[in-house]
Amino acid sequence: MFDLEQSIADWRTQMLASGIESPVPLEELEIHLREEIEWQMKSGLNEQRAFEISAQRFGQSKNIELEFKKIERTFMKKTLMCTIIRFLGLLFSVWAIWGVFIAFVTSAQYGPKALLLHYCLTVTVPYTLLAILLALPYSKLKGGLWKVLFTLLCLSGGYVCLYLVTHLPSEEWLMIYGPWLLILSQPIAIWISRRKMSNQTLEQMK
Amino acid sequence: MYRVPMIRKELVAASAEPLILSLLAKGESYGYAIIQEVKVRSDGKLNWTDGMLYPVLHRMEHRGLIKSRWAESETGRKRKYYLLKKDGKAAMARHHEQWSLVHSVLSGLRKEQYV
Numbered sequence: 001m002f003d004l005e006q007s008i009a010d011w012r013t014q015m016l017a018s019g020i021e022s023p024v025p026l027e028e029l030e031i032h033l034r035e036e037i038e039w040q041m042k043s044g045l046n047e048q049r050a051f052e053i054s055a056q057r058f059g060q061s062k063n064i065e066l067e068f069k070k071i072e073r074t075f076m077k078k079t080l081m082c083t084i085i086r087f088l089g090l091l092f093s094v095w096a097i098w099g100v101f102i103a104f105v106t107s108a109q110y111g112p113k114a115l116l117l118h119y120c121l122t123v124t125v126p127y128t129l130l131a132i133l134l135a136l137p138y139s140k141l142k143g144g145l146w147k148v149l150f151t152l153l154c155l156s157g158g159y160v161c162l163y164l165v166t167h168l169p170s171e172e173w174l175m176i177y178g179p180w181l182l183i184l185s186q187p188i189a190i191w192i193s194r195r196k197m198s199n200q201t202l203e204q205m206k
Numbered sequence: 207m208y209r210v211p212m213i214r215k216e217l218v219a220a221s222a223e224p225l226i227l228s229l230l231a232k233g234e235s236y237g238y239a240i241i242q243e244v245k246v247r248s249d250g251k252l253n254w255t256d257g258m259l260y261p262v263l264h265r266m267e268h269r270g271l272i273k274s275r276w277a278e279s280e281t282g283r284k285r286k287y288y289l290l291k292k293d294g295k296a297a298m299a300r301h302h303e304q305w306s307l308v309h310s311v312l313s314g315l316r317k318e319q320y321v
Contacts, residue, residue: 025260028237028286032256035238035283059255067261075268 002048008033011055018061025068033058213251222254222262223271224301230272230290231298237263237286263288271297 012030020026033054040050058064213221229240237259244252266272271294279285290298 025264028260029257031283031285032238032260036256054256057255058257061257064257064261067258068264071261071265071268074265078268
């Protein structure tokens with residue numbers, strides 16, 4: 001005697017065995033299977049035949065699992081990249097704020113100009129390298145060029161500070177606005193770079 | 207009478223995303239209903255393997271094109287409904303543009319054959 005519930009349970013076991021472990025897709029697949037069985041039965045088939053046809057229409061469990069695995073890998077990659085970029089952005093921001101603080105505290109002893117020069121170089125160079133690393137691979141994407149240009153423009157804030165430190169006489173003005181320009185512009189650049197890993201960008205990369 | 211044959215699997219795969227996006231643009235829907243609607247609209251020529259729809263839907267969800275929510279149907283059955291997101295609308299517009307281009311090139315070439 002054919003037992004529909006037992007057959008569905010066996011089908012579920014087969015799906016699990018093929019590697020579809022996450023409860024969400026499996027539940028969704030089972031709901032679909034049940035709807036299809038119901039529809040087949042309404043069209044006149046008996047339980048057994050309705051189940052057989054529905055299960056057949058579903059396709060090979062290995063192929064379905066393979067497709068789910070591909071999504072998982074892409075998602076993991078994207079999550080990892082975003083985490084690394086956020087971490088680096090945070091690290092550099094903390095470093096920038098700390099650098100400004102040290103520059104203020106010790107400026108009386110060493111002179112603000114020398115300190116700012118040193119600070120701008122140490123902060124700006126890694127920022128720029130990071131931006132190039134993040135932004136350049138995406139520059140060919142549709143709509144991505146402006147984002148890359150803006151990112152590099154923000155990063156150039158550090159170099160603007162460097163120029164001001166070495167070319168303008170008003171050190172007081174620089175001590176007030178220069179560090180803030182760095183603090184504000186470069187984390188924005190990191191944020192924009194992170195935004196470049198958005199879904200739309202990843203979609204275009206496929 | 208000339209009969210349109212079953213559509214090749216490569217074309218079926220390539221058309222899955224634009225079709226899903228366009229169907230969801232009409233309103234939220236769930237996997238089974240999406241498959242049924244495509245089947246009806248294509249007169250059974252676009253035959254998707256049922257199970258392969260879900261990886262496509264999940265991929266589109268991960269890419270931020272669509273979002274989902276669990277809800278109960280009028281019959282009390284639990285269903286996962288999919289909705290179009292802003293990025294999905296933009297992706298749909300791109301698909302329409304690209305498919306229209308292919309269609310117009312193909313139509314133009316076909317017309318030239320009969321001139």
